[in-house]
Amino acid sequence: MSELARYRGALxxxxxxxxxxxxxxxxxxxxxxxxxxxxxxxxxLVAWGREVGLLGPQASAELNALAAKEPKTAGEAMTRLVNxxxxxxxTFAEIAHRRTPVAGDVAxxxxxxxxxxxxxxxxxxxxxxVWSWQAIDLDWALWPLTRSAADLLTSxxxxxxxxxxxxRGCGWLxxxxxxxxxRRWCSMESCGNRAKQRRHLQREKLGRGxxxxxxx
Ligand SMILES: [Zn+2]
Numbered sequence: 001m002s003e004l005a006r007y008r009g010a011l012x013x014x015x016x017x018x019x020x021x022x023x024x025x026x027x028x029x030x031x032x033x034x035x036x037x038x039x040x041x042x043x044x045l046v047a048w049g050r051e052v053g054l055l056g057p058q059a060s061a062e063l064n065a066l067a068a069k070e071p072k073t074a075g076e077a078m079t080r081l082v083n084x085x086x087x088x089x090x091t092f093a094e095i096a097h098r099r100t101p102v103a104g105d106v107a108x109x110x111x112x113x114x115x116x117x118x119x120x121x122x123x124x125x126x127x128x129x130v131w132s133w134q135a136i137d138l139d140w141a142l143w144p145l146t147r148s149a150a151d152l153l154t155s156x157x158x159x160x161x162x163x164x165x166x167x168r169g170c171g172w173l174x175x176x177x178x179x180x181x182x183r184r185w186c187s188m189e190s191c192g193n194r195a196k197q198r199r200h201l202q203r204e205k206l207g208r209g210x211x212x213x214x215x216x
Pocket of ligand 1: 164165166170171172185186187190191192
């Protein structure tokens, strides 16, 4: 289990923060009435950890084996993680819309934080020290995620948190790194492009309407 990646490492994150990555990668249409959940069983969680670089192959295999041996505990750990994700999602979505997060969610996050910090440690690395988590168990994902959420909440990037403006409920959370701070979409290729096409179609319709009214 020594492979459990350290917090400060080469993680593969699309929006810079682990807590946002989890919200974006493991649920589709998060802001819609019918979100699509991708964490169906414990191995999905391990696969996600592997994908972002939190887990190596050996830790992944050991966690999957442990989950198979203790399915009830694994199920409870998964539920805790999904709860933490939803707390993060609601909190950062409120912040993205310049609203104050619900007090109950912040309290819940603090409960997770207390739980997580009891398992956190600092260990020497080649260029100083890094955060690590000594105890290895089925709750491995809670610790780096809680810390990531706490770090983002207290960072100067907090006012750059935004959410995709897609009207179907894409829900993607992002860090707006543009100079103008006018980012609106998860990506221009998907929701941004769709919005552009819709605007184009509306203009076309409007144009056709005007033209038909001008006809004798
Ligand atoms: Zn989107």
